[in-house]
Amino acid sequence: MTVFSATSPRSSKTGARTSARARSHLVPFALTGVVAAGAIALVAYLLWPTWSTSGVDTPDKLPVSVGGTLFNLPVQAIRMKIQRHSGPQERIDLDFLYPSLQAPNGPRHVTADTVDTAMQPIDRIFLSIAAHHDALSPEQRTTTIYPRYLDQAATAPDDGLTMRPFRSDTPYGSEDLYSASFPALAARCTRDAATPGMCLSERRVGAADLTFRFPRSWLSQWRDVANAMDRLTAQLRGPKG
Known part of the structure; x- marks a missing residue:
């Protein structure tokens, strides 16, 4: 078929x-x-x-403008990654190893083996730079505002450093004011309690205010601390142009 x-x-x-x-x-x-x-x-x-965190092209410093004032800031000292860029910023937070004043290699991590151990001593000086927008200067606060809240009694200068407590019925009731003339120092410090006391010292540079924070215990060597803040201020300042 x-x-x-x-x-x-x-x-x-x-x-x-x-x-x-x-x-x-x-x-x-x-x-x-x-x-x-x-x-x-x-x-x-x-x-x-175009740069990596480990390559030779990694910038060591970034030019940052705070309130129109230029600073050259070590990248590794900037605490928050979101702030690690050049250009204008309203505020920037840094920390430096003390007494070397070098930028830290990285954050200190707490592990399960160390979380229950005694509190480790602070080995860093913390710094915030913020635009002041013509607010009252740190010097004006020290000379005109703080005296209103201070106790009348003042301790005799200890190695050139004077301490005056704030009255307990004031906004600074748990703090003391330390001051010295040479090198110049003014620091408002909390008292030791469940956590170690911390000090705050401010200074104005151009259109920015620099706020340093460090442990109160460092005041036993207060001249070294005052000089360290002076050096950091000078090192971070960009060209004044």
Whole structure:
């Protein structure tokens, strides 16, 4: 018996034309995908940082403007990653190893083995730089505001450093004010309690206020602390231009 194919020449030609048209329609989609992938790759390349945290191209310092005053800040000393960029900023927070005043290699981590041990001594001096927007200067607060709240009694100068407590019924009731003339120092310090007392010392540089924080116990060597704050202020200042 002779068997005839069910597919006619016309059907074969129609299928071939349909397949060709389908392939021709896929070409633009494929080209569009290639172009889009290339564009994404180009954008990623242009936006990718040009320095790494471990390469030789890592910048050691960043020029940062706070309130219009320029500072050159060590990258590793900036505490928050979101602040690690150049340009104008409203506030920036740093810390430095003391007494070397070097930028720390990284944050100190608490582990399960150390969390229950005695509190480790603080080995850093903390610094915040913020635009002051013409607020009362640190010197004015020390000479005109704080005296209103101080107890009348003052301790005799100890190695050139005078301490006066704030009255308990004032906003600074749990603090003391330390002052010295040479080197100049004014520091408001909390008293030792469940946690060690901390001191706050401020100074104004251009349109920014610098606020230093350090342990109260360091005041036993207060001249070293005062000189360290002076050195940091000078080191971080950008060109005055």
